[in-house]
Amino acid sequence: MNHKTMKLLLLLFTAVLFTLALAACGGDTTTTEPVAQATTAPVEEVAAEPTEAPMEEPTEEPMAEPTEAPMEEPTEAPMEEPMTVNNSLNGVDECIIATDGPFAGVDPTGVNIVWWHNHSGSREEKMLPLIDQFNQNNACGITLEAQNQGSYDDIRNQVNASINAGDLPAALVVGYQNDQAFYQLNDTLADLNTFLADATWGLSEADQADFYPSFFDQSIHPVFDNQRLGFPPNRSMEVIYYNQTWLEELGFDGPPTTPDDFREMACAAAEANGDGTGGFILRDDASAMAAWTYAFGGDILTEDGMAYLYDGDATVEAMAFLKGMLDDGCAYFFTEGFPNPEFAARRAMFTMGSSSGIPFYAGDVKTIAEEGSKDPDVWGVTAVPYTTAEPVQNIYGGDIMITNTTPEEQLAAWIFVKWFTTPEVQAQWDIISGYFPTRAGTSEFLTDFFTENPQWAQAVELLPFSYYEPQLISYTAARDAAQATFNAIMQLSAGATTDDIRALLTELTETANAAQEELMSEVGP
Numbered sequence: 001m002n003h004k005t006m007k008l009l010l011l012l013f014t015a016v017l018f019t020l021a022l023a024a025c026g027g028d029t030t031t032t033e034p035v036a037q038a039t040t041a042p043v044e045e046v047a048a049e050p051t052e053a054p055m056e057e058p059t060e061e062p063m064a065e066p067t068e069a070p071m072e073e074p075t076e077a078p079m080e081e082p083m084t085v086n087n088s089l090n091g092v093d094e095c096i097i098a099t100d101g102p103f104a105g106v107d108p109t110g111v112n113i114v115w116w117h118n119h120s121g122s123r124e125e126k127m128l129p130l131i132d133q134f135n136q137n138n139a140c141g142i143t144l145e146a147q148n149q150g151s152y153d154d155i156r157n158q159v160n161a162s163i164n165a166g167d168l169p170a171a172l173v174v175g176y177q178n179d180q181a182f183y184q185l186n187d188t189l190a191d192l193n194t195f196l197a198d199a200t201w202g203l204s205e206a207d208q209a210d211f212y213p214s215f216f217d218q219s220i221h222p223v224f225d226n227q228r229l230g231f232p233p234n235r236s237m238e239v240i241y242y243n244q245t246w247l248e249e250l251g252f253d254g255p256p257t258t259p260d261d262f263r264e265m266a267c268a269a270a271e272a273n274g275d276g277t278g279g280f281i282l283r284d285d286a287s288a289m290a291a292w293t294y295a296f297g298g299d300i301l302t303e304d305g306m307a308y309l310y311d312g313d314a315t316v317e318a319m320a321f322l323k324g325m326l327d328d329g330c331a332y333f334f335t336e337g338f339p340n341p342e343f344a345a346r347r348a349m350f351t352m353g354s355s356s357g358i359p360f361y362a363g364d365v366k367t368i369a370e371e372g373s374k375d376p377d378v379w380g381v382t383a384v385p386y387t388t389a390e391p392v393q394n395i396y397g398g399d400i401m402i403t404n405t406t407p408e409e410q411l412a413a414w415i416f417v418k419w420f421t422t423p424e425v426q427a428q429w430d431i432i433s434g435y436f437p438t439r440a441g442t443s444e445f446l447t448d449f450f451t452e453n454p455q456w457a458q459a460v461e462l463l464p465f466s467y468y469e470p471q472l473i474s475y476t477a478a479r480d481a482a483q484a485t486f487n488a489i490m491q492l493s494a495g496a497t498t499d500d501i502r503a504l505l506t507e508l509t510e511t512a513n514a515a516q517e518e519l520m521s522e523v524g525p
Helices: 003-024 121-137 152-164 177-184 192-196 205-210 213-217 244-249 259-273 286-295 313-327 340-344 355-372 407-420 423-433 440-445 447-452 454-460 475-490 498-520
Strands: 112-117 143-148 172-175 236-243 278-281 348-354 379-382 393-396 399-402 466-468
Touching: 112 152, 112 407, 121 143, 121 407, 121 423, 152 172, 152 177, 172 177, 172 407, 177 399, 177 475, 192 407, 213 466, 236 244, 236 286, 236 340, 236 355, 244 379, 259 278, 259 313, 259 348, 286 313, 286 393, 286 475, 313 475, 313 498, 340 348, 340 355, 348 355, 355 379, 355 454, 379 454, 399 407, 407 423, 423 440, 423 447, 440 447, 447 454, 475 498
Parallel strands: 112 143, 112 172, 278 348, 393 466
Antiparallel strands: 172 399, 236 348, 236 379, 236 393
């Protein structure tokens, strides 16, 4: 075992110890995607997200583990029977062998490949027939074996174990963007820019433009010479849940767009309940801190994407805003499980979480109505209240990565990725999984689904305003530190100033950048 590998293992071991210590203190150990709000739980992605996410999950989890991402993700998945999907190879109906370019002479015919994924329960059950359509009909006779390897954490451990043993992991693996950075320290992943640009097997400019820009760019890593280390099959988003019926009863027309309106409505609901509940249930994880920073017009990264910037004006102002709501009784913490039951029971006008929690909110609102023999409240999802001209929504989610196996396996893996992200196939995957599409062209295949799932449709309208959390290799540790800082800020005395808040955020920035510098010292000769 070389020095580089030993040092990585030591860092990973340290991260595990840190995570266990947080857990012992009652802290949230998930990193990447922000977690959804499930009452009944079986969930797969525990995040990232969503931290997702966003981060669906996101990076070790932008969760998410995004980050280790936010995690939620409904297991019981809704919806219809698989429809017939496009089995062509994105316009290539014959399995040809390129005569020039990086894949000249590479023949993917009849290649068998394995995909390590994290989908379980009914989601996996309904995904397998979709995979079978690819296996039965793709023009190259490629066979893909989809293997559920557990959570994002489980997959990360397996990939790292393979690397340390000198073996190659599966041809395709899922994971967050910060996972990609870890793997690439050992040159484990293929640069997908090579595939995208290939004259025979690439994606057309029109197809590339169909992807939402932030999703398409999320796996480009500036610290690795802008290599594209993953491809986005789906995403989740940080949203605000609101009770429309209750808002109207209190004299408001609809959900807020600005922080001032948000505060006024939350305070009115809190006053109506009069018992410390009713306003906004605070969400304290790293994806929430990122989401509020974006909504206030800032970023938690430096402009070049190479370092953390948690003490910028936007983060300070956002944290001061939330701290003020808490001090004035317009927001509160709810720590016993997920907040959707509180929301359904009108103990919160607003909650915040991953869009993957939508099915759980729907179920709880319906249950409360049935138990009270009344009509269910009308509810919805909206953008995090913003000070910018347009919303800036935090998104997160795992990517599919292609590992550095043989040229034939890499090309076969890419052919599957292209097929899986066509609009027709992506629409079916969205219906199965509850995830959001990553390209705009998918919507034309989801018309009926939008009608049947209005809150999901509301969130889809926000996709063009998406932004994402850091892909930095240290983001898992940074997420844990950000959550601790969020809580430290909320625990400041009521008279705390913005200078007090900035001091804590500066400390967070320094801690996160020190972790990043240490890990990146492993890069290079």
